[in-house]
Amino acid sequence: MSKPQDISTLPAHQARTATALIHHPYQAPGGFDAVPPGVHKASTVIFENTAALHTRQWQDKSGYTYGLHGTPTTFTLEERLATLEGGLHTVLAPSGLSAISLVDMAFLRAGDEVLIPDNAYGPGKDFARVELARWGITHRSYDPQNAEALAGLITERTKLLWLEAAGSVTLEFPDLLGLLRVARQHPHLRVALDNTWGAGLAFNPFQMPDPQDAAGAIWGVDVSVHALTKYPSGGADVLMGAVITRDPQLHHQVLMTHMRLGLGVGANDAELVLRGLPSxxxxxxxxxxxxxxxxxxxxxxxxxxxxxxxxxxxxxxxxxxxxxxxxxxxxxxxxxxxxxxxxxxxxxxxxxxxxxxxxxxxxxxxxxxxxxxxxxxxxxxxxxxxxxxxxxxxxxxxxxxxxxxxxxxxxxxxx
Incomplete structure (x- = not known):
C-alpha cells in the first residue's frame, strides 16, 4: 500500500489552488432579494479584527459570534415567531419538549416547586417527575378547570405555573382567565403556557381580555412555548421548539440557560419552518x-x-x-x-x-x-x-x- 502524499510535496500549482479555493477573494454582490429568506449555515463566524472579536454581541441580535448563538436565518425565524405569538423575544430549541425543559431549568432552582396541569403533555410531566426531582425541585399536579383549587396550592416555594390549552389528548379547555387571576396575586410566580395547540392563532397568550372584569383587565402569561414540529412546520418533517417572551429580563434568563446548555437548531430545519409560516x-x-x-x-x-x-x-x-x-x-x-x-x-x-x-x-x-x-x-x-x-x-x-x-x-x- 502506497504512503499518502504529504501536501507539502504537491506541485506548486496544486498547493496554490488548495489555498485559493479556501481563501478565494470573490464576494457575491449584495442586493439579492427573494421571497424566501436566505439560508445561512455556520459553526465558525469570521471576525474582521480582534476589536470585533471582543465587542461583537449576539444576545441582542446586533452581531454574530458563533453559529450556535444565531445566524441571519435563525434570527429571522425568531423575530417572525415573536410576531406570531404576540411576544417580543424568541429562543429556538431542538424540539417542543426541549423548549419545555429549557423553561423549567431557566426558572427553577433546588427547593422550588412547579405546578403542572393534570392534562399536560406527558413527557413534560415526566421531566418534572424524574429530572427535576433529582435536582431537588418538586412538582404537583392540579385541575386546570378549577381555579379556586389552584389558589390553595400556591406557596412561597411555588415559582413556576404551567398552563396548557387545550389539554393533551383529552382536550379539555382550561379556565385560563381564572387561573391567571389567581396566579397574578403572587408576584413571585412565573406563568408558562404550552401554546402548541393554539399555534399563536387561536388566541394571543400575552393579551387575553377578561370579560368578567369591569375595568377591562387584560391577562397574559410570562412565557409561551410552541412546538414548531406541529402547525408552523406543517410538513411532518421538522423537530423544533420555541420559547417566546415579552419581558427582556425573562428572555435573558432563558437565553443564558439556552447558551449554557448548548442548544441549537439546524439552518435547513429553520428554513423549513420559515417556508411554512406564510401558509x-x-x-x-x-x-x-x-x-x-x-x-x-x-x-x-x-x-x-x-x-x-x-x-x-x-x-x-x-x-x-x-x-x-x-x-x-x-x-x-x-x-x-x-x-x-x-x-x-x-x-x-x-x-x-x-x-x-x-x-x-x-x-x-x-x-x-x-x-x-x-x-x-x-x-x-x-x-x-x-x-x-x-x-x-x-x-x-x-x-x-x-x-x-x-x-x-x-x-x-x-x-
Missing part, C-alpha cells in the same frame, strides 16, 4: 373547519361514549374556549368505555383505518390516529377513574368526506 393561517383554518365537521359527525355516532373537542357545546371547558377563541385546531378525541369495548376491539378499529395512519404528532398534511389507555390517565376532572381507551384523531388536509368514510368503515369492526 400557517390558511392551513390552521383548514384543519379547524374539517375537524369541526368531523367532530359533529362523530357526536351523531353511537360508538364513542364521548367526543372531545373544545368547540362542541358539551366538551369540557367549552365556555372558557368560547370566551377566548374562535378557532379550535385539528384535534378531536373519542372515548370508548371499557364497559362496551375491550382494548383489543378498539385497537382493531384503529388498525382498520386506511386513510388515517397510526403515528405521533399532528399539524401535518396527513391525518393521524393514536390510541391511549384511559386507565390512570387523569387524576382530576371528568375522566378521573374512568377505564377504557381514548382515541385521538389529528385531522390533516384530506377531504373530510374521505376521512369520515374511512372512520365509517373502521367502525364496522366495533359492530
Amino acid at each position: 400557517l393561517p390558511l392551513r390552521y383554518a383548514a384543519h379547524d373547519a374539517a375537524t369541526r365537521q368531523i367532530a359533529q359527525w362523530l357526536q351523531s355516532r353511537a360508538e364513542p361514549s364521548q367526543v372531545l373537542h373544545p368547540a362542541l357545546l358539551d366538551s369540557p371547558g367549552h365556555a372558557w374556549w368560547a370566551e377566548l377563541c374562535q378557532a379550535a385546531g385539528g384535534l378531536v378525541s373519542m372515548v370508548f368505555g371499557a364497559d362496551r369495548y375491550s382494548t383489543e376491539r378498539v385497537h382493531a378499529f384503529v388498525d382498520a383505518l386506511q386513510v388515517f395512519k397510526i403515528g405521533y404528532s399532528w399539524g401535518g398534511p396527513m391525518s393521524l390516529v393514536m390510541p391511549y389507555r384511559l386507565d390512570g390517565m387523569r387524576e382530576h376532572g371528568h375522566l378521573a377513574g374512568r377505564r377504557g381507551t381514548i382515541v385521538r384523531l389529528a385531522i390533516g388536509l384530506e377531504s373530510p368526506a374521505a376521512l369520515m368514510a374511512d372512520l365509517e368503515q373502521a367502525f364496522q369492526v366495533l359492530a
Whole structure:
C-alpha cells in the first residue's frame, strides 16, 4: 500500500489552488432579494479584527459570534415567531419538549416547586417527575378547570405555573382567565403556557381580555412555548421548539440557560419552518373547519361514549374556549368505555383505518390516529377513574368526506 502524499510535496500549482479555493477573494454582490429568506449555515463566524472579536454581541441580535448563538436565518425565524405569538423575544430549541425543559431549568432552582396541569403533555410531566426531582425541585399536579383549587396550592416555594390549552389528548379547555387571576396575586410566580395547540392563532397568550372584569383587565402569561414540529412546520418533517417572551429580563434568563446548555437548531430545519409560516393561517383554518365537521359527525355516532373537542357545546371547558377563541385546531378525541369495548376491539378499529395512519404528532398534511389507555390517565376532572381507551384523531388536509368514510368503515369492526 502506497504512503499518502504529504501536501507539502504537491506541485506548486496544486498547493496554490488548495489555498485559493479556501481563501478565494470573490464576494457575491449584495442586493439579492427573494421571497424566501436566505439560508445561512455556520459553526465558525469570521471576525474582521480582534476589536470585533471582543465587542461583537449576539444576545441582542446586533452581531454574530458563533453559529450556535444565531445566524441571519435563525434570527429571522425568531423575530417572525415573536410576531406570531404576540411576544417580543424568541429562543429556538431542538424540539417542543426541549423548549419545555429549557423553561423549567431557566426558572427553577433546588427547593422550588412547579405546578403542572393534570392534562399536560406527558413527557413534560415526566421531566418534572424524574429530572427535576433529582435536582431537588418538586412538582404537583392540579385541575386546570378549577381555579379556586389552584389558589390553595400556591406557596412561597411555588415559582413556576404551567398552563396548557387545550389539554393533551383529552382536550379539555382550561379556565385560563381564572387561573391567571389567581396566579397574578403572587408576584413571585412565573406563568408558562404550552401554546402548541393554539399555534399563536387561536388566541394571543400575552393579551387575553377578561370579560368578567369591569375595568377591562387584560391577562397574559410570562412565557409561551410552541412546538414548531406541529402547525408552523406543517410538513411532518421538522423537530423544533420555541420559547417566546415579552419581558427582556425573562428572555435573558432563558437565553443564558439556552447558551449554557448548548442548544441549537439546524439552518435547513429553520428554513423549513420559515417556508411554512406564510401558509400557517390558511392551513390552521383548514384543519379547524374539517375537524369541526368531523367532530359533529362523530357526536351523531353511537360508538364513542364521548367526543372531545373544545368547540362542541358539551366538551369540557367549552365556555372558557368560547370566551377566548374562535378557532379550535385539528384535534378531536373519542372515548370508548371499557364497559362496551375491550382494548383489543378498539385497537382493531384503529388498525382498520386506511386513510388515517397510526403515528405521533399532528399539524401535518396527513391525518393521524393514536390510541391511549384511559386507565390512570387523569387524576382530576371528568375522566378521573374512568377505564377504557381514548382515541385521538389529528385531522390533516384530506377531504373530510374521505376521512369520515374511512372512520365509517373502521367502525364496522366495533359492530
